[in-house]
Amino acid sequence: MSVAILQFLGTNCEYDMEYAFSLLGVKSQIVWHQQRALPKDTKLVVIPGGFSYGDYLRSGAIARFSPIMRCVIDFANKGGYVLGVCNGFQILLESGLLPGAMKHNENLQFISKNVSLEVVDTHNIFLKNFKIKEVINIPIAHAEGNYYIHQEQLGQLEANGQILLKYTQNINGSLEKIAGICNENKNVFGLMPHPERAVEEVLGNTAGLKMLEGFLEVL
Template sequence: MSVAILQFPGTNCEMDMAYAYKLIGAPYTIVWHQEHCLPKDTKLVIVPGGFSYGDYLRSGAIARFSPIMQAVSEFATQGGYVLGICNGFQILCEARLLPGALKRNENLHFISQNQKLCVKNTNNAFLRHYQENSIISLPIAHADGCYFIDEQSLLTLEDNGQILLTYVDNPNGSVANIAGICNEHKNVFGLMPHPERAIESILGGLDGLEMLTNLYKNATTTKHEQ
């Protein structure tokens, strides 16, 4: 029951994520973007951070057309768990697996810092072991992290409990301070902060490790069609 970690030209966080799941004790496979199928035993797909295709055209816009993304879309449609982090979040939005879009930070600067976040909804496999409204800290590193969605769709996110994390002291201008969301069925998740960079005390905290562990445990105990 392995974790499939995607790799695109320009991805730079796939090995960080692999190390995180090595700590968890979960088997993983690095999957090149030109592959047409996920490994047969895949229970969780990770779309990691980086600069896929150099962020040309628009962040995630080219990677969305890579062959492996068709397999990821089918996996998600069948109930499989998918997590996109930073550039991975951008790719999932471009692929319409998540609503909304990520655009240039409001201040037009690349932001790299530890960021306080508020846990908004815990009725999901990603944050189930957290308390609502608790404050955690994860690193962020992005230039195109400003989440945007229209007013009506924002109300839908709120009504369905799809807003997972919000920024404390919004660093990039995201609508409603949104830092992470999920889809309506709560099996596709996306966030701009990097949980794989908060997996050891020496790195400043373990909040990220708990998130990734929660998701893996739920993914491996939930049945979905393949």
């Protein structure tokens, strides 16, 4: 086992993520959120997109308390790699594994479209196959993707190379157009765009697969 893909009530991208890793020849296992342990030999935990608990309270706020998240937090704190996509990013923010918070999109509407992203930092395993300032296209689908963080913490993100991706156009109101970040140790990654939806040419491009390919080093 290499990749553990979490599944909550309302998750809807777990099978897309499983398929994406299969294209890389990587075995993955979908893990129900009530489990109290990650599969043996897990090298990467992926928290995929969807609407955990229907986003009824605040996106990711309830999922953060699921039993499996205790394992994920411990896994990450010991240096394990974690990737959160869309709702998964929101869960990582709620759990404290990544700094900042998500607000409703500035226009208060759900946005589902392909967007252009600028690669900001490549000194990490996730984006090591890209070049700084490279522009890529990845789909988004969210209502709460308006990233916010206090100015002092924003300075820390910039100084530590934790800002990974920015929208070329600020489609949701995110501070500094931020679309993806990582933690200071660069083993926990979160982004609102969906790389698993850009893994074959029939889907438009394979930039998302190139992102996931970065993890092959540890899988």
